[in-house]
Amino acid sequence: MIWKINMDWKKIILALFLLASVSIPCFSQEKELSWEELRKQYQFPKWYTEARFGIWVHWGAQTQPKEGGGWYARHMYMQDVGNQKWGEYAYEYHCKTYGHPSEIGYKDVLNEWKAENLDTDALLKYFRKIGAKYFVALANHHDRFDNFNSTHFEWNSVNVGPKRDIIGEFSESAKKYNIPYGVSSHDDRFLDWWIPAFGSDDSGEYKGKPYDGHMTKEDGKGKWWEGMDPAKLYGLPPEKRTPEYIEEVKHNWMLRHKELVTKYDIDFLWFDGGGFPYKEYGKEVCQTYFNHKLNENGEINAVVAGKFKNEPSTVKDIERGGADTILPYPWQGTTTPRTWFYKEDKDRLEYRHNARTIIELLVDYMSKNGNLLLNVELLPDGTIPPEQISLLDEVGDWINLNQEAIYASKPWHIYGDNLNSINKRLEKEAVTEADLEALKNYKKSEHFNERTTQSPEYGHEEVRFTTKDAVLYVIVLNPKEGEIQLPSLGLNSEYCSKKINSIKMIGSNTKIKFKQSSEELTLYIPSNRPNKYASVFKIEKL
Incomplete structure (x- = not known):
């Protein structure tokens, strides 16, 4: 009897062991794969290629000063910013608000930033509500300050300023709201970018007095930053930068970013620059990142993005611009309504984008196989400016209405189709100098070629196309009641040889009138439309 009970227990234990062994995924590799080996098996994840719209918060300590442009940390040390006019108020504002940079420098601005009203749950919930399918937060900017709990760098948001792991909090909220989460890194240029911190005034009361870039750990005794080394933040003065020191900086960058991509288990990594930061060091970070995802999930369901060239396993990012044709690989355009960091500089309060132009960018990018990553300019306290909520709500209404086409x-x-509509309109209308200048400045060079509120509006007949599941979506960019002709949808067109039997407008039960001939499709745009922005027409079984 005792023997039988023992045998039963043995069977139970064996069964439990077998059950556990099959229920726990085992993706561990014998060795870490090289970047070249990872590239061979890499495929862009569906969550990214199907997203089309993401939100980015380009937000950090440089939002704390209300004025001084997006490169505040650099420009506050420059009495004359030369042609970098977006920072021309930084020095004046810093002296007036904080003190002279020979005594109170950027390190002290970091400590002023508290992010006191940051609610990552509320932000992620809202971004999902307006249609974002992925989210990106700034991990560090050119100022080198880490917005995460870095064990390799003391100048971070847990030790200074907010005393919070900002990247960690966003990570937890992204998991809670089931949205892919990314981080952006910008600090690989900090050594050159910080050089003004080692200068001094050219004139005035403080002429010749060195700025606080020259301060040492010893200078912090009895101050709030006692025990911390300014040289860790600003780098060593240029004259002390040996080749060995430069390699030490690069190695430290690599350690910080390896920790960033593994500890927070991110889905998306964005670099601000051409190619891998610090070349092989950046490639090693990406290699660690992809291996980590492969070990965790059995597949590389992650994205590396930046201004890459000839690197097929990365996403091409185009800053404030877009492709001028359909690209065979995923890409994204990044933009911001006004400025990258929220500022209130008196000559830079005008918005470059409104809901209309953002929707037009999204439509144009996705018609060419791209995504739109839109920055939201958070206030220093971590909340969205009211005027930007209004703008985002309008964008979100349009996206949610037309999501099947997105x-x-x-x-x-x-x-x-009708791609030269702007030229045609300008030929017919009396236009302003601003219209002509905006058209003249429109470039095909991808970066910084985006259309803004200052650009001439699209003609009423210009459209973009997307397709899904044998459905063609015709998106009229600037709709107006009346007829438009689409040559690409004529029966003799090389793109369309099928007879169109019906056309619907998304969000409306209005019967859509149309006529298809061998030369073109004549589509009647009704006056009663579900949204005042781009109208989406649906053609099934084309």
């Missing part, structure tokens, strides 16, 4: 959409044979 998420998981693919480009058609061509990205649009």
Whole structure:
């Protein structure tokens, strides 16, 4: 009897062991794969290629000063910023608000930043509500300050300023609201960027007195930053930077970023620059990142993005601009309504984008196989400016209305029709100097070629196309009641040989009038439309 009970227990233990062994995923590798080996098996994850719209908060300590431009940490040490006019108020504002930079420098601005009203749950919930399918937070900027709990760098948001692990908090909220989460890194240029911190005034009361970039750990005795080394933040003075020191900086950057991509288990890593930061050091970070995802999940469901060239396993990022044709690989355009960091400089309060232009960018990018990553300019306390909430609400209303034409959409044979509509309109209308200048400045060089509120509006007949599940979506960018002609949808067109039987407008039960001939499709745009921005028409079984 005792023997039988023992045998039963043995069976139970064996069964439990087998059950545990099959229920626990085992993705561990014998060795870390090289970047080249990882590239061979890499595929862009569906969550990214189907997202089309993401939100980025380009937010950090440089939002704390209300004026001084987005490079405040650099420009506050420059009495004359030369042609970098976006920072021309930084020095004056700093002296007036904090003190002279020979005594009170950027390190002290870091300590002033508290992010006291940051609610990452509320932000992520809102961003999902307006249609964002991924979210990105700034991990560090050119100022080198880490917005995460770095064990390799003391100048971080847990030790200074907010005393919070900002990247960690966003990570937890992203998991809670089931949204892919990314981080952006910008600090690989800090050594050159910080050089003004080692200068001094050229004139005035403090002429020749060194700025606080020259301060040492000893200078902190009895001050709030006692025990911390300014040289860790600003770097060594240029004359003390040996080749060995430069390698030490690069190695430290690598350690910080390896920790960033593994500890927070991110889905998306964005670099601000061309290629891998610090070359092989940046490649090693990406290698660690992809291996980490492979070990954790059995697949590399992650994205590395930046201004890369000839690197097929990365996403091409285009700053404030977009592709001028359909690209065969995923890409994204990044932009911001006004400035990258929230500022109130008196000559830079005008918005470059409104809901209309943001929607137009999204439509144009997705018709060419791209995503739009839109920055939200958080206030220093971590909340969204009221005027930007209004703008985002309008964008979100349009996205939620037309989501079937957005998420998981693919480009058609061509990205649009009536592509020269702006030129035609300007030929017919009396236009202003601003219109002509905006058209003249529009470039095909991708970066910084985006259309803004200052650009001439699209003609009423210009459209973009997306497709999904045998459905063609025709998106009229600047709709107006009346007829438009689309040659690409004529029966003799090389792109469309099928007879169109019905057309619907998303969000409306209005019967859509149309006529298809061998040369073109004539589409009647009704006056009663569900949204005042771009109208989306649906053609099934094309």
